[in-house]
Amino acid sequence: DSGVTQTPKHLITATGQRVTLRCSPRSGDLSVYWYQQSLDQGLQFLIQYYNGEERAKGNILERFSAQQFPDLHSELNLSSLELGDSALYFCASSTEGSNQPQHFGDGTRLSIL
Amino acid sequence: QKEVEQDPGPLSVPEGAIVSLNCTYSNSAFQYFMWYRQYSRKGPELLMYTYSSGNKEDGRFTAQVDKSSKYISLFIRDSQPSDSATYLCAMSAVPTGRRALTFGSGTRLQVQP
Numbered sequence: 001d002s003g004v005t006q007t008p009k010h011l012i013t014a015t016g017q018r019v020t021l022r023c024s025p026r027s028g029d030l031s032v033y034w035y036q037q038s039l040d041q042g043l044q045f046l047i048q049y050y051n052g053e054e055r056a057k058g059n060i061l062e063r064f065s066a067q068q069f070p071d072l073h074s075e076l077n078l079s080s081l082e083l084g085d086s087a088l089y090f091c092a093s094s095t096e097g098s099n100q101p102q103h104f105g106d107g108t109r110l111s112i113l
Numbered sequence: 114q115k116e117v118e119q120d121p122g123p124l125s126v127p128e129g130a131i132v133s134l135n136c137t138y139s140n141s142a143f144q145y146f147m148w149y150r151q152y153s154r155k156g157p158e159l160l161m162y163t164y165s166s167g168n169k170e171d172g173r174f175t176a177q178v179d180k181s182s183k184y185i186s187l188f189i190r191d192s193q194p195s196d197s198a199t200y201l202c203a204m205s206a207v208p209t210g211r212r213a214l215t216f217g218s219g220t221r222l223q224v225q226p
Contacts, residue, residue, distance in 0.1 A: 002156060002158070004156070031211075033213050035213075035216075041218060042117075042119070042201065042216040042217055042218035042219055043157070043201065043203075043214075043216040044216075045213035045214070045215070048212070048213055056212060056213060058213060090156055090157070092156075096211065099145075099162070099164070099208055100208075101147070101159045101162060102159075102214060103159070104149075104156035104157045104158070105156050106154070106155050106156045107155075107156055
């Protein structure tokens with residue numbers, strides 16, 4: 001158990017809809033990262049938050065947004081969903097220390113019908 | 114061209130075999146190199162972490178980094194059916210606790226009993 005909790009495990013919805021994915025980081029971790037894993041694409045970095053502030057952006061679509069709350073949990077909001085958004089969405093957390101690894105949750109599987 | 118290239122496999126070996134998994138990369142700024150193992154329906158789990166060039170051994174696992182060739186490898190000795198998983202290489206130009214990682218697309222390994 002990595003200590004990173006993601007809910008829900010599986011989400012099924014339709015095109016055009018909006019969903020929210022939730023992540024609770026490991027106790028004490030201030031950084032949260034969101035990644036998208038599509039078939040044969042590996043893990044693509046979406047966005048990073050550190051202690052409530054956005055720190056870095058990767059290949060995140062304008063239809064997607066995220067935030068980190070004072071209790072350090074994070075939410076990834078996906079709107080105007082398209083079939084191509086079907087993927088696994090992973091959250092990872094880490095401490096700020098220089099060689100601290102990123103610990104991953106078990107992901108949310110998003111299926112767009 | 115992707116920054117990190119990884120043979121997707123699948124790679125099928127008999128139990129007890131030595132397995133070699135490899136990644137090449139193009140960004141010479143990468144200094145931190147990781148191997149993650151991902152079981153089906155689970156999040157990536159950190160296996161090995163190395164800084165710059167050289168070898169690191171942990172039990173049956175050995176990680177090698179050759180920065181001059183921009184090539185990293187993971188060797189698994191005496192492979193077991195429980196090693197059957199997808200192996201992801203990951204890299205970073207800065208210490209791993211501070212920024213997102215760049216991943217290869219993963220190699221699927223199947224160890225036959």
